[in-house]
Amino acid sequence: MTHLPISATFASIFVLLYLLLSFRIGYLRGSPVMKLFFKMEKAISEVKLQRTVRAHGNFSEYVPLFLILSILIEHNDKLSATLLLSINTIFFCGRLAHGICFTFYDYNPSLRILGMLLTYFGLGCLAILLLLEHFFINFSRIFA
Numbered sequence: 001m002t003h004l005p006i007s008a009t010f011a012s013i014f015v016l017l018y019l020l021l022s023f024r025i026g027y028l029r030g031s032p033v034m035k036l037f038f039k040m041e042k043a044i045s046e047v048k049l050q051r052t053v054r055a056h057g058n059f060s061e062y063v064p065l066f067l068i069l070s071i072l073i074e075h076n077d078k079l080s081a082t083l084l085l086s087i088n089t090i091f092f093c094g095r096l097a098h099g100i101c102f103t104f105y106d107y108n109p110s111l112r113i114l115g116m117l118l119t120y121f122g123l124g125c126l127a128i129l130l131l132l133e134h135f136f137i138n139f140s141r142i143f144a
Contacts, residue, residue, distance in 0.1 A: 006081060007070045010088045016062050017099065022054040024103050028052055033059050048106070059095060064121055069126035078133055081100030087125050094118025 027034040028049045067117045070088060073079050098115025 002077075003035050004052045004071055004074045005083060006084050006088055011067055012141065013092060014067065014095070017095065018056075018059060018063070021052070021059055021099055021103060023054050023055055025049075029060060051102045051106075055099050058102070059099060061097065062123065066123055066126065069123070069130055073126060073130055073133070074131060078130060087122050089121025090118050090125075094120075094122060 023034065028043070028044045070084065074084055094115045094117065096115075097111045098119065101111035101115055105111065
């Protein structure tokens with residue numbers, strides 16, 4: 001049986017971040033459950049709620065694609081663990097920056113741009129490496 005420690009670890013981290021984004025939406029919507037744990041703000045703007053919902057949706061669009069690529073590459077065991085860990089970390093930082101930007105700030109273009117650049121970089125790297133691995137290069141343990 002193949003073990004996938006990097007992908008499994010990051011999948012767990014991504015689920016925790018997804019839950020945080022979900023709880024934030026519940027909080028902003030005035031969920032009775034959230035009222036048990038947090039003092040609710042008096043008035044939440046519709047724009048703030050929409051931005052938080054969009055951050056949650058954006059996260060749920062990109063993370064599954066990334067995890068599929070990460071799992072495939074790690075399962076094939078042809079890429080060094082250090083490089084795969086680095087790419088996963090870069091992608092995570094992108095998702096974190098983007099989530100913080102949309103969930104906790106009214107406007108922060110620096111975090112938004114950084115978040116999306118790191119997200120695109122991580123996805124692009126894994127997609128290109130997987131294509132190279134399967135169609136163009138017969139190599140073992142590149143960047144080992």
